[in-house]
Amino acid sequence: MCIGCELSQQLSSCFSQAVLARAGTTSRRRVLQAGALMAASAVAPSLLKGDAQAAPANGKADWLFEGGTILTMESDRPRAEAVAVRGREIVYVGDRRGAQAWVGPATQRVDLKGGMLLPGLIDSHVHPMVGALLRSGVGLKIEWQEREVLDAIATYVKANPGTGVFFGQGWNSNLFRAQGGPHRRDLDAISADRPIFFFSSDGHSGWANSKALELAGITAKTPDPPVGGYVRDQDGQPTGYIREVPAMLPVINALNLLDPGTYGPTLLKLLRQFSAMGFTSVFDAAMPFGQIPVFTAVQQLDQKGDLPVRLHTTQVVTSEDDVQNAVQSLTELRSKFGSEHFQISTVKVVGDGVIENRQAALLEPYLEPAGTYGRLAISTDSLVKLLRQCHQAGFDLHYHTIGDASLRQALDALATCRQAGQDPKLTLAHVQIVDDADQARLARLKPLISSTGIWCIRFQEVEKAIGTERYSKMFRFGRLQRDHGLNVALGSDWPATYASGTLGIEPMLNVQAAILRQPPPPLLEAMKGSLGPNASEPLPPMQDAFTLNGALEAYTIAGARQLGIDSITGSIKVGKRADLCVLDQDLTRLPTEQIYSTRCMLTLMDGVSRHDARQAS
Numbered sequence: 001m002c003i004g005c006e007l008s009q010q011l012s013s014c015f016s017q018a019v020l021a022r023a024g025t026t027s028r029r030r031v032l033q034a035g036a037l038m039a040a041s042a043v044a045p046s047l048l049k050g051d052a053q054a055a056p057a058n059g060k061a062d063w064l065f066e067g068g069t070i071l072t073m074e075s076d077r078p079r080a081e082a083v084a085v086r087g088r089e090i091v092y093v094g095d096r097r098g099a100q101a102w103v104g105p106a107t108q109r110v111d112l113k114g115g116m117l118l119p120g121l122i123d124s125h126v127h128p129m130v131g132a133l134l135r136s137g138v139g140l141k142i143e144w145q146e147r148e149v150l151d152a153i154a155t156y157v158k159a160n161p162g163t164g165v166f167f168g169q170g171w172n173s174n175l176f177r178a179q180g181g182p183h184r185r186d187l188d189a190i191s192a193d194r195p196i197f198f199f200s201s202d203g204h205s206g207w208a209n210s211k212a213l214e215l216a217g218i219t220a221k222t223p224d225p226p227v228g229g230y231v232r233d234q235d236g237q238p239t240g241y242i243r244e245v246p247a248m249l250p251v252i253n254a255l256n257l258l259d260p261g262t263y264g265p266t267l268l269k270l271l272r273q274f275s276a277m278g279f280t281s282v283f284d285a286a287m288p289f290g291q292i293p294v295f296t297a298v299q300q301l302d303q304k305g306d307l308p309v310r311l312h313t314t315q316v317v318t319s320e321d322d323v324q325n326a327v328q329s330l331t332e333l334r335s336k337f338g339s340e341h342f343q344i345s346t347v348k349v350v351g352d353g354v355i356e357n358r359q360a361a362l363l364e365p366y367l368e369p370a371g372t373y374g375r376l377a378i379s380t381d382s383l384v385k386l387l388r389q390c391h392q393a394g395f396d397l398h399y400h401t402i403g404d405a406s407l408r409q410a411l412d413a414l415a416t417c418r419q420a421g422q423d424p425k426l427t428l429a430h431v432q433i434v435d436d437a438d439q440a441r442l443a444r445l446k447p448l449i450s451s452t453g454i455w456c457i458r459f460q461e462v463e464k465a466i467g468t469e470r471y472s473k474m475f476r477f478g479r480l481q482r483d484h485g486l487n488v489a490l491g492s493d494w495p496a497t498y499a500s501g502t503l504g505i506e507p508m509l510n511v512q513a514a515i516l517r518q519p520p521p522p523l524l525e526a527m528k529g530s531l532g533p534n535a536s537e538p539l540p541p542m543q544d545a546f547t548l549n550g551a552l553e554a555y556t557i558a559g560a561r562q563l564g565i566d567s568i569t570g571s572i573k574v575g576k577r578a579d580l581c582v583l584d585q586d587l588t589r590l591p592t593e594q595i596y597s598t599r600c601m602l603t604l605m606d607g608v609s610r611h612d613a614r615q616a617s
């Protein structure tokens, strides 16, 4: 399911690396103490307190929110009646009477109209930088057949005379099977003198015309990279059908697809979609394409005040070779990049693969093909070494684990560090299959966890691969969060799922799925029967389902702790930054089955409106 992680896996070493010192590193112990507090505090109206602050000494509020349910994600004051914002900070959290002292002629009063105010949402594992590239250029439809695809490209070329590159994405990688994949001659017939390049919908394949191959210097003599390659005609000439990202990189570079001037606006467009869903912080869990131009584009956006979310990203490790230099290269990147809302301070380890391609590392073999176990990317000794290095340098480690063997490796490594008196900050991403013994160790060792709500549903291909018993031991973190105080965050892992649209990013779709462990209707529709006949039944074990409060915590303060920014965001508290989102419905009064239909009406990041749909409503 994790295409972003998969792409990173194929790639990370192809490019130089990442960025900036972060403002303050949250210790793991502090995260857990805070997590335990949150777990202990249900959202109880009886805890509502009165005035939170004295009246303003100088100046009035820029914003006042009232008239709906306000969940603060603060254990000592879970609810409030009113919130005031001045400049980039929250200045008042309390009852409506006390808030009036903050109202001046220029204060924007926001009536929640029975809806809800939450802290700005945080996607704790997603791949927007990859997603922006995959979604840039001309969009083809995945359901189109060969003729429709060629007609669409021809129409686009005709409509855009002049010079420059024809670029896009979205063709179904199952097309052109009869002729051994797509061929450059079909694109040459549309334009021979200007380069054409199209990604497939899953991002794993590319299709180039002769001009694009020429500019990239790809000929019959060009060797295939270790992963992927160039499909060739009988005479050895490349057909233009390119498999996997490492082989596509020369074309991506030659056509300058990552030029900050063109890539920046594409990324900005995507990040604005995050704002429109209520997000104010996003963790990009590894981007496998050229990092330097992409990071330059992000930094330029932030310097202009255009970056609509806090964006954190990573340095990726996918093999033993990467381990040696990971911390050093991250340190170098940190010295070159980074701005107020853009930080690179995490090493990402892709610990294993995914179940779908049988690369997730299992303790017991797959059922089909029988006897295979998947594989671990690096040794446990290397992981221990990396955890120690990260800890010393003040970096976090984000570890992709799908299979129960990779989870065991991560817990073994963490336990080794703890025994030596070290307490590195480790986040386990996905945590799909959990052996019983390791479930108990998770409760004891309390690593941070980041997973995805819409993955907590039935998927028959996975059940076929691992069998019913292990299938009933997936995504077991509801209880860890509730009863053991683990810091469990939720993120979308987009575009891992549903790359053809942004549906998978929708936070309330994920929240509903995390609570019910069933696909909400739009998801069921989008998957069009590919989930299997039992897709609408809940995924066991239901004791591990999230509560509403747990899922909202996972999308707010838990994500802030994961990113080490909980001192400034993730909850509604006086002195924190005004990262807020207004929802059109009160989730605490809504039937769970309707949570997915909730829309974000207004998003503030640092007190600045980044999305406002109130006029349209």
Ligand SMILES: [Zn+2]
Residues within 6 Å of the ligand: 002, 004, 005, 006, 400, 401, 429, 430
């Ligand atoms: Zn992953």
Ligand SMILES: [Zn+2]
Residues within 6 Å of the ligand: 002, 003, 004, 005, 125, 126, 127, 285, 493, 496
């Ligand atoms: Zn991922």
